[in-house]
Amino acid sequence: MRTGLVTSTALHAVLLGFGLVTLSAPRAYEVAEEQAVMVDTIPVEEWTRLQTGDKDAPAEDKPAPLPTERPDVVENAERVGENSVDTDAPPVPEAKPKPVETAALPEPQPEPEPEPDPTPDPAPTQPDEAAPAPVPATEIRPEPQPKQDVKPDPAPEAIAAESPEADAAELPDSAPAPQARPTPPEAQTAKAPDRKDADKPKAEQARKPQSESTENLLDDVAALLNKEKPSGGGAKRSNREASLGAETKRPAEKLSRSEMDALRQRLGGCWSLPAGIVDYELLKVSVRFRLDRAGNLDGPPELIKGGASSGPGRTAAESALRAVQKCAPFNLPNDKYETWSEVIVHFDPTDMF
Amino acid sequence: MESSALPELATSLSVWSLFWQAGWIVKLVMIGLLVASIWTWAIIIDKLIAYRRMRATLDRFEENFWSGQSLEELYRSLSERTTAGMGAIFVAAMAEWKKSFEKGARSPIGLQTRIDKAMDLALTREMEGLEGRLGFLATIGSSAPFIGLFGTVVGIMTSFQAIAGSKSTSLAVVAPGIAEALLATAIGLLAAIPAVVAYNKLSSDAGRLAMRMEGFADEFSAILSRQIDERIPQKA
Known part of the structure; x- marks a missing residue:
């Protein structure tokens, strides 16, 4: 037994010693340095936002807000307008051009004459x-x-x-x-x-x-x-022709994809497909309706495309109109009211469920 | 990478430093496994030598036994020195035979039984010597991986606790602790694999030796039985 033990111990010692020398450390991997690439995620909403512009203007490559009368007063102004302060307040429409600049002028003028010297103090x-x-x-x-x-x-x-x-x-x-x-x-x-x-x-x-x-x-x-021009609006100036855009003097909002999908899905849930219509092309109906700020229907929804005066087409059209009325109070972001004050929904069974 | 950091990293990853960095439980496990490995190899070497020697003695004895030498002569030459294997069985049987005949055996069946018993005893004693400590190999072979795994689990646990404390999850922080913990399993496997292989080989070798000795015992018993049958009627 002793020979075995001694031999074994010696062998282990030799092996460990050998291991300490040769297995000291594995060579570190050579890692090529790579440049990090910064990636930003941008919501789709930002791409789909409308540029501030004129509703009636033709679509143009170069977006430009409404032309203003004077060059920029405030640097980095964001809201387009004639103001010299970049405020959020909606511009007050000018009622009519006033010929008189200051009504108050006539009175004070005679007064200063008697004593011009004490004035400065x-x-x-x-x-x-x-x-x-x-x-x-x-x-x-x-x-x-x-x-x-x-x-x-x-x-x-x-x-x-x-x-x-x-x-x-x-x-x-x-x-x-x-x-x-x-x-x-x-x-x-x-x-x-x-x-x-x-x-x-x-x-x-x-x-x-x-x-x-x-x-x-x-x-x-x-x-x-005071006959000064009404103020309000922003201070951003532009000399170019207005491009196509919303009428507001702030960047127009648009319903985001998710909000649009939510609306669409909601309508799909309210829409009970009329049974017995084989040709689903008949079911493709477009409905327009107006909404007030609370999301309630403002007037009855009207059919603008599809449907028929009788038969299955009529059933389909009526089902779509019913769906809109059934879903009636819509819960949409209030700050984007302008975009959903009037809604056109294309009912399409292949798309909405 | 910084060139200054590399050598430091390298030294801290050598096997020896990994051992020193480990916690005391892991260290204990590693040391225990190392001792077990040393003992395993000691047994393996010891057994290999013993079996070879045994095989040699068996060969020599069989050569002597079947050389036509008289049993009395053989017994005289063998009983003077310590014997192993078949020699021991032969000596035990012959001693019993002699004792019985010196006192004058009455029953041949009783004599036969006694001789068989004596040979069985000698065989068992021989096999005990041959198979002793093989059980330790089996135990190490089956339990060393678990012991190593235990060390690894404890090491990984502590290293994860340390990582949670350092609040960094980069691989450079995680890797050394895990490497150090895995060392325990490596040592466990290092001890277990030879133990299992050697156990299987040695136990089959021991079995073969035992068969050989049992065969001789049976054969010798038959020879003695024949002798008894021949002698007792003469005496009676």
């Missing part, structure tokens, strides 16, 4: 107080005239008028004042205190009642009087 103080009150973010293009109006106004009030109530009656013309650009005040307010400290409180007193009670009303009046 109170003027800057006023925008400071009034700045928060005026909402009109929409007043985007301050014309040069209103700016001139503003400055003269407060001066006569502060000095000449003792009773604020009396002022209020006169004031309407000064209401649009807040349009004034608030840029300069910083530099000028610094000077204001040392020159006319006494006048300032007065000016403030004169301002206050007005701003609290009548400001809103005055703003409304001012808005009515």
Whole structure:
């Protein structure tokens, strides 16, 4: 037994020693370096989106939004429009061209004449107080005239008028004042205190009642009087001819494939095929219907293709119309209402089930 | 790849470092399997030598036995030294024969039975020596893979725990732990395969030797029986 054990141990030792030398490590695989390729997944929806354009324009290779009148004001604007701010607000249609630019002008003009010198000082103080009150973010293009109006106004009030109530009656013309650009005040307010400290409180007193009670009303009046062009819409400019697209001034939405399929499937579920019609070509029917924002039918669905006045064709057409009415409240994305306000569905038994 | 990382990776994947990186359970399993392998080979070598020697002694004995030598002479020459195999059986049978005749055997049947018993005993003792420890080979052959597998499972378990801790799933992180764990199974198989092969070969060899010895015992028993039949009527 001893010989066996000794031999075995020796053999193992030799084998292990040999293994340590030869089997030290397998050679590492040589891996060729490969460049990673970035892959983006883009939903089909993004491809199928319509370009902003004109509904009636001919289809063109180069898409262009509606032509605007002036070059770009805002960089990287996304919404097409005449605005100088890129807002989401829908553009307000211009009711009619107004011949008069500013109705408020005639009144203030005589006033500034008596005292032209005090004007510089109170003027800057006023925008400071009034700045928060005026909402009109929409007043985007301050014309040069209103700016001139503003400055003269407060001066006569502060000095000449003792009773604020009396002022209020006169004031309407000064209401649009807040349009004034608030840029300069910083530099000028610094000077204001040392020159006319006494006048300032007065000016403030004169301002206050007005701003609290009548400001809103005055703003409304001012808005009515202001003959500036209606604002709204985006600031993206374009000089080219409008291409085919939706009428909205924002990128038109389109129902995504999945949403369209969902609608189609839903209608297929509501559609009970009339029995006994062998020729399924007869079953191919197109139906148009209008929907309101809640997804309800707006008026009865109408047949626009297929069907017949009698026989199996009529049965098929009626079954399709029934299907639309049966499915009636459709649940579609509300923000894309424009795309599904009117729907045309092609009923086709080979396609819908 | 970074050239500096490669040699380090290579050294960390050598068999020896794989062993040192392993956890203590895996290490224990590997060491146990290594010891089992050493013992297995010790038994194999021992048995191979023993069987060859046995075969040689059997050959020599048969040569002597059938050389026409008288049984008494053969017995005298064999009983002086330790015998193995057929020699031991022959000596046991002859000793019983002699003892019975010295005291004067009464019944030939009783003598025959005693001689057979003595030969059986000697044969069993011889076979015990020959077949002893073959069971260990069988045990190692069947259980070593499982023991190795156990080490592997434990190693993979711990390496997966480590991977979960490192929060990285790259193959470079996963591979060393698994390679190290698989080493246990490799050692288990390394111990088990020779054990199984050797067990099958050795047990069949032992069977053949046993057959040969049993055959001799039967033959010798027949010869002695004839002798008894011849001698007892003479004495009576």
